[in-house]
Amino acid sequence: MKENHLEKNRAWIEIDGNHLENNINELKKIIPQNVKIMAVVKANAYGHGLLLIAKKLSEIGIADFAVATLEEGIYLRQHHIKGNILILGFTQFHDLEYVIKYDLIQTIVDYDYSEKIRKLDLSEKLKCHIKIDTGMNRLGEKYSHLDRLYKIYENEKLNILGTFSHLCVADSSEKEDIVFTKNQIFRFDNCVRAIKEKGYDTGKLHLQSSYGVINYKGLHYDYVRVGILMYGINSSAQSYQLTRLNLKPVLSLKARVTSIHSIDRNELVSYGRTYIATEHRKIASVSIGYADGIPRNLSNKNMNVKIKGNYCHVIGRICMDQLLIDISDISNVKVGDEVTFIGEEKEIAATEVADKAGTITNELLSRLGSRLERIVIEKSKSSISGKTK
Numbered sequence: 001m002k003e004n005h006l007e008k009n010r011a012w013i014e015i016d017g018n019h020l021e022n023n024i025n026e027l028k029k030i031i032p033q034n035v036k037i038m039a040v041v042k043a044n045a046y047g048h049g050l051l052l053i054a055k056k057l058s059e060i061g062i063a064d065f066a067v068a069t070l071e072e073g074i075y076l077r078q079h080h081i082k083g084n085i086l087i088l089g090f091t092q093f094h095d096l097e098y099v100i101k102y103d104l105i106q107t108i109v110d111y112d113y114s115e116k117i118r119k120l121d122l123s124e125k126l127k128c129h130i131k132i133d134t135g136m137n138r139l140g141e142k143y144s145h146l147d148r149l150y151k152i153y154e155n156e157k158l159n160i161l162g163t164f165s166h167l168c169v170a171d172s173s174e175k176e177d178i179v180f181t182k183n184q185i186f187r188f189d190n191c192v193r194a195i196k197e198k199g200y201d202t203g204k205l206h207l208q209s210s211y212g213v214i215n216y217k218g219l220h221y222d223y224v225r226v227g228i229l230m231y232g233i234n235s236s237a238q239s240y241q242l243t244r245l246n247l248k249p250v251l252s253l254k255a256r257v258t259s260i261h262s263i264d265r266n267e268l269v270s271y272g273r274t275y276i277a278t279e280h281r282k283i284a285s286v287s288i289g290y291a292d293g294i295p296r297n298l299s300n301k302n303m304n305v306k307i308k309g310n311y312c313h314v315i316g317r318i319c320m321d322q323l324l325i326d327i328s329d330i331s332n333v334k335v336g337d338e339v340t341f342i343g344e345e346k347e348i349a350a351t352e353v354a355d356k357a358g359t360i361t362n363e364l365l366s367r368l369g370s371r372l373e374r375i376v377i378e379k380s381k382s383s384i385s386g387k388t389k
């Protein structure tokens with residue numbers, strides 16, 4: 001469904017391509033020169049729109065991507081995204097032939113996974129990166145199981161292009177967390193050394209994601225895997241940031257005023273009668289709701305929105321497709337006016353919204369609904385390109 005008159009009709013996301021480029025350049029400033037960025041575009045590029053983001057990144061020279069699922073990888077290939085695409089998650093054995101067909105790279109999640117692949121009849125060797133678990137206990141063969149790790153590197157069905165692990169508290173400034181992270185780094189390095197000493201090729205190495213990059217700057221592997229900071233925002237306002245970068249948020253979330261009315265003292269607003277006016281108020285309905293990713297638990301939490309350069313609050317329960325805002329203090333609001341829910345300003349920053357909702361921006365953004373249109377805005381060029389997934 002792409003009819004021009006439906007553009008920016010109800011609720012939509014604007015993607016600022018220049019901000020994305022700015023963030024990539026800011027990150028490049030602090031990573032060693034020959035370390036490459038692997039752009040993490042899983043979960044619809046953290047809600048930003050997988051293809052829009054991958055295309056823009058390709059344009060600015062990024063050639064390595066990470067996705068969570070096989071489907072995301074296939075989608076990128078079907079839309080002509082070139083370069084390396086690593087699937088960070090598990091792929092079912094009967095689907096591994098698609099990894100080969102679409103020239104993707106599979107993560108080997110542990111020894112058992114490798115052993116099952118060894119028994120498969122694949123059309124060619126499976127391109128893969130080996131995951132080592134250095135303490136998170138999520139995916140990866142445990143760092144201390146060297147014999148099992150060696151057997152993975154001996155697996156003739158695998159074309160091993162890389163080896164990696166994942167830090168799980170690199171965003172914390174707590175002393176014990178820093179000690180833990182340093183220990184993860186130590187475990188990874190020792191493990192890699194042992195594998196190399198056995199004569200195996202580890203391929204490209206990578207360990208850091210966003211907070212590993214800014215808080216453990218001295219490290220020097222082949223890639224850094226960056227997600228949240230590339231999108232120009234912190235996971236939360238409390239995240240540890242040893243290095244401050246001049247990042248700019250890539251995403252804005254907007255919707256339109258659909259109806260304006262006045263209510264008297266003691267009249268209620270929305271489901272559950274949770275908001276009752278204490279005086280005469282002017283309110284507006286806006287065409288966005290929790291199905292679009294505005295958390296319902298932000299109902300009656302003084303969530304800020306921006307309209308005509310002013311801020312006002314969401315009132316009453318947030319509904320599935322609509323919500324209400326109090327526009328009493330703002331003059332000249334008309335049906336059709338734009339309302340911004342997530343944007344650059346502090347009052348409506350993703351970190352503020354996520355914090356009020358009791359979560360992190362990673363969750364808030366990645367849950368933005370599939371119903372939202374995603375539009376690229378190049379502010380300097382003021383061009384608009386089309387809607388995608």
Ligand SMILES: *Cc1c(COP(=O)(O)O)cnc(C)c1O
Pocket residue numbers: 040042088166208209210211225226227228229
């Ligand atoms: C999601 C993810 C990343 C990106 O993390 P950010 O904190 O968003 O940079 C990197 N590596 C792995 C394994 C991930 O799952």
